[in-house]
Amino acid sequence: MPAKNDGPEEGGNPTKSEQTRALILETAMRLFQERGYDKTTMRAIATEAGVSVGNAYYYFAGKEHLIQGFYDRIAAEHRVAVREVLDRETELEARLAGVLRVWLDIATPYHEFAVQFFKNAADPDSPLSPFSPESEHAREEAISLHREVLAGATKTKVPEDLRDILPELMWLSQMGLVLYWIFDRTPERERSYRLAERGTKLTARGVYLARFRVLRPLVREVHELFTDFLPGMTKVLPTPGSKSEGDAVS
């Protein structure tokens, strides 16, 4: 189970320690937005949050860990906000559309930040990339949501051998939407919402078609291509006995 970075466990009141953690994370997010990620130091974050630098480092080993904390927080907020849709809808298309729409809602306040932050996260080898080993916890959360989307689509039959693969491909298409959203300058990100809707129709049709025997190898190979070439993705489905890719980027 990958380490979690967003602090408090669910349930119960936050402890003093959890509150400090949350305060540091919020301060960091604010400073990243105001001054830019590159220009914000751990020292500045600590000062602004009113904690010692040592204390800040105790909670977050560095700026990158703060970003992981941010990813985890978004993933957790998303999971909560989408519950209502997943409890109500039983059609694949409605479930997936809800998951994407709610993600766009949740992410709205962070759009400015995402734009300026993008150049740090676009590199798949960066720990800040959604494909990095460091982002594993947030990624796992997001993929497990897609697993639930698929499992709860009562009319959609999914062959056994695609049950783990399709949610990862669905998550990848969500990453495509996120990329589009980052660059979306329409008011209220209106085009992103429309892309989510159109993309959902396509994905649902793709999932429907994926069951056909003639197509299954293609689906499996597309998935293999991603797992072989995106660092970190290989860890999503751990291969027993193998530690990591032999030809990892050096």
Place this chain on the structure above:
Amino acid sequence: MPAKNDGPEEGGNPTKSEQTRALILETAMRLFQERGYDKTTMRAIATEAGVSVGNAYYYFAGKEHLIQGFYDRIAAEHRVAVREVLDRETELEARLAGVLRVWLDIATPYHEFAVQFFKNAADPDSPLSPFSPESEHAREEAISLHREVLAGATKTKVPEDLRDILPELMWLSQMGLVLYWIFDRTPERERSYRLAERGTKLTARGVYLARFRVLRPLVREVHELFTDFLPGMTKVLPTPGSKSEGDAVS
């Protein structure tokens, strides 16, 4: 026919004017690599090339036009270098593999530049994006190459209604490879070459499967999704009577 930005027409000796144009373009490329795109001014380019600022602006209306010139040059070099492969190979997979491999060869000297330049080109609304209206000429060149790849694959039957669509999707997958290549830090970009090979197999299989009636609507819809949501793409296949998308990004 979109405007061409790389200077000399094919055939014949370059005129004085063409030579000046090429000199400015080469100087700009060198300065972009040495100082970064953002920090290089038209004035610096003119000085370094030994021409007046007015003269530099006469040939290129701005830095962005120099980048278009660079795109056009890469596209032209690619078209020449790939000729031998296209004249020899008749199998879709071999033809496409050759096109991608030769592109990676051609692009090798520009890798450093591409890395630092990426943040300017990643935004689909930037004129420097491969999807922008400004990049139309280079994009048309590249897509027409894929059209030739497909047309010359003698054993590959392509239904009429997919003949214009598939080359554009093949070009899109090439753009995926380019994105991967930009971030590839392996020696000699070895992983990008392997991705090109693996991706080619998948694309060839996809093209083969696209002929099935059950899949054709999916292929068409994927293509529509791209043309509707990527600025500039809509112009690749002009729709008679319609000027542009009604809901263009404002």
